[in-house]
Amino acid sequence: MTRIAFYPGSFDPITNGHVGIVRRGLRLFDRVIIGLLQNHSKTPLFDLERRKELIEAVFAGDDAVEVRVFSGLMVEAAIDAGAIAVLRGLRGVADFDYELQLSTMNKRLAPRLETVFLMTEAEHFHVSSKLVREVAKLGGDVTGVVPKVVDDALRVHFQKG
Ligand code: ADP
Numbered sequence: 045m046t047r048i049a050f051y052p053g054s055f056d057p058i059t060n061g062h063v064g065i066v067r068r069g070l071r072l073f074d075r076v077i078i079g080l081l082q083n084h085s086k087t088p089l090f091d092l093e094r095r096k097e098l099i100e101a102v103f104a105g106d107d108a109v110e111v112r113v114f115s116g117l118m119v120e121a122a123i124d125a126g127a128i129a130v131l132r133g134l135r136g137v138a139d140f141d142y143e144l145q146l147s148t149m150n151k152r153l154a155p156r157l158e159t160v161f162l163m164t165e166a167e168h169f170h171v172s173s174k175l176v177r178e179v180a181k182l183g184g185d186v187t188g189v190v191p192k193v194v195d196d197a198l199r200v201h202f203q204k205g
Contacts, residue, residue, distance in 0.1 A: 050130050128157070
């Protein structure tokens with residue numbers, strides 16, 4: 045049996061915090077399917093296609109990682125993907141509250157689907173997509189916080205204005 049984990053998020057953009065969760069998830073699962081949320085209510089920095097391209101570029105050549113766009117109920121997308129678990133990262137108490145609510149609701153919706161939490165690596169504790177967007181917008185250096193392809197994409201995006 046192939047043990048698949050579904051890792052959902054908006055990944056706008058993917059950061060090294062996310063990459064760490066995927067890589068460590070691969071030590072527990074045979075495959076990680078990254079679920080890219082199509083969220084119509086938010087205006088993203090990068091559109092869905094660009095976010096997908098960037099994630100695929102980061103994991104190019106790694107057959108154990110796949111990106112799938114989803115909308116609607118996350119647990120349905122996870123089950124459709126053949127996942128036995130949802131993978132989530134935790135940075136601290138701020139994440140914990142929301143993640144507890146989410147996982148409790150998801151358990152009601154899909155009792156057989158477990159949520160597996162990995163604590164962030166110390167060096168990624170402060171990293172969020174939101175912070176990356178804000179710092180990059182103001183011309184700050186995000187080298188080492190995001191993968192190189194994302195760093196390049198941010199520079200191009202904000203140079204164009
Ligand atoms: P963000 O919260 O940065 O906007 P997402 O909505 O894409 O990111 O989050 C997807 C998942 O990745 C969530 O479980 C979130 O807690 C986790 N995550 C985000 N950033 C980090 C990080 N720096 N370290 C560990 N997990 C993270």
